[in-house]
Amino acid sequence: MTMLSAVGFITIIVMVALMLSGKISLPPILIILPILAALVTGFSISDITGFLSNGLSSVLNTAALFTFSVIFFNMLGDVGMFDLIVSKILKVMGNHVYLILLMTCLVATISHLDGSGATTMLITIPTMLPLFKKMNLKPTLLLLYVGLTSGVVNMLPWASAVMRLCSATGLDVYETYSAVMPVQIVALILVYLSCFPMGMWLAKRGYGMTDEEFQVLKSGALKEPVVQVKKGVLIFDMIFTVALIVLMLVGILNANLSFMIALAIGAIVNFPNPKDQVAQIKKHGSNALYMVMIIFSIGILVGIMNGTGIMEAMTNTLIGIMPESMGSHLPFILCLISVPLSMCVGSDTVYMVIAPILGEMTVAFGGSMLQAGAALMIGSCLSANLALIGPTPYLALGLAGVEMGDHLKANFLPTWIFGIVMAVIAVLFGVFPF
Numbered sequence: 001m002t003m004l005s006a007v008g009f010i011t012i013i014v015m016v017a018l019m020l021s022g023k024i025s026l027p028p029i030l031i032i033l034p035i036l037a038a039l040v041t042g043f044s045i046s047d048i049t050g051f052l053s054n055g056l057s058s059v060l061n062t063a064a065l066f067t068f069s070v071i072f073f074n075m076l077g078d079v080g081m082f083d084l085i086v087s088k089i090l091k092v093m094g095n096h097v098y099l100i101l102l103m104t105c106l107v108a109t110i111s112h113l114d115g116s117g118a119t120t121m122l123i124t125i126p127t128m129l130p131l132f133k134k135m136n137l138k139p140t141l142l143l144l145y146v147g148l149t150s151g152v153v154n155m156l157p158w159a160s161a162v163m164r165l166c167s168a169t170g171l172d173v174y175e176t177y178s179a180v181m182p183v184q185i186v187a188l189i190l191v192y193l194s195c196f197p198m199g200m201w202l203a204k205r206g207y208g209m210t211d212e213e214f215q216v217l218k219s220g221a222l223k224e225p226v227v228q229v230k231k232g233v234l235i236f237d238m239i240f241t242v243a244l245i246v247l248m249l250v251g252i253l254n255a256n257l258s259f260m261i262a263l264a265i266g267a268i269v270n271f272p273n274p275k276d277q278v279a280q281i282k283k284h285g286s287n288a289l290y291m292v293m294i295i296f297s298i299g300i301l302v303g304i305m306n307g308t309g310i311m312e313a314m315t316n317t318l319i320g321i322m323p324e325s326m327g328s329h330l331p332f333i334l335c336l337i338s339v340p341l342s343m344c345v346g347s348d349t350v351y352m353v354i355a356p357i358l359g360e361m362t363v364a365f366g367g368s369m370l371q372a373g374a375a376l377m378i379g380s381c382l383s384a385n386l387a388l389i390g391p392t393p394y395l396a397l398g399l400a401g402v403e404m405g406d407h408l409k410a411n412f413l414p415t416w417i418f419g420i421v422m423a424v425i426a427v428l429f430g431v432f433p434f
Helices: 003-021 026-040 045-057 060-079 081-092 097-111 117-134 139-153 160-169 173-204 211-222 231-249 255-270 274-307 310-320 324-345 347-364 369-382 391-400 404-428
Strands: none
Touching: 003 026, 003 310, 003 324, 003 404, 026 045, 026 274, 045 274, 060 081, 060 117, 060 231, 060 255, 060 274, 060 391, 081 117, 081 231, 097 117, 097 139, 097 173, 117 139, 117 231, 117 255, 117 391, 139 173, 139 369, 139 391, 139 404, 160 173, 160 347, 160 369, 173 369, 173 404, 231 255, 255 274, 274 310, 274 391, 324 347, 324 369, 324 404, 347 369, 369 404, 391 404
16 A cells, blocks of 8 residues: 555545544544645645645535525525425325425435536425424435435436546446446335335334324414515515526526526515615525535645545555455445445546546456446445535535534435445346346
């Protein structure tokens, strides 16, 4: 093991341990550890400054997206739009936890049809979080189902996962998708079906509401919720938000531009007084600031890990420790470990760095590049919402009000177990051999 890879593994291990401990906030972890790693491996302050510049530039769009979208959705919450939606749903909904989970899966499936993780989080979490709170369900459960659903849908041929994988390995997009499509269909069905036993299991353990609590809540929902703006303005907000989402899903507007426009128009329509507009921005800007700091901190981590070559060295070390006797089982093994691997190094590294190398290694052992690519993609798509390196998970965490340590404690194991199930499904459909 080279010094670069040793330092890289130690950095990742310490990072995860500190996150899970909850004793240090995320920005110091993401900033100090990679800088120390770069210094230990012999890079100068001048080198590190260059790495930081490249890393920060890679997350600027996400930081802008988060800032404008969070303020926009919080503003709509203040005027009562989400309360009105929740009250309408409660009028027709029974007291069943599984219905909330099913609705989460449905919203996440539809919103991820454009292949954008950020769009999925921005649509699904603000829509479903109020209902989860009403039903006394933990927001980590919302993140689990959003992550599983969007992860499975992310295997669509126009999604970024397939595009990045194929661009790095030379695979054909639709040939790759044809191989994993049966796995995707079965996995999506399983996610939906899991809502029923999960809902009943949660209900037996005191989650959700008693029938008495639900009747009280439903009686309250029959009353018109407090709305801070005129009815016409509220109708405009709803139509405008739906139109915005549609324009994003069909690709006419990108997410950044969409929410910049949304905040500008929404602030003027809902708060005609300029002082009220400024007050709203100040009120919710503080909520966005911490997550923006985290996103920039991620940029520092990514810039240093890639610029120093630590990430590539870690990949080569993993390849080097693979026993030759396991070569024929390599695609299945890759699929089994792709969830924790992608969580630690990020999906970009898996697709752009690890996949080509391990693909060639698979070919050398008698397999194919397609088998290796499909194996890595299945787990990496599934764990995209758990990745320590990448901005979208932190966008989801900010919207749900959850810390990364709590997210990992609650959702890593069930996500990995589902990834193992998908690996078995892939073997059964002949995507790669056992």
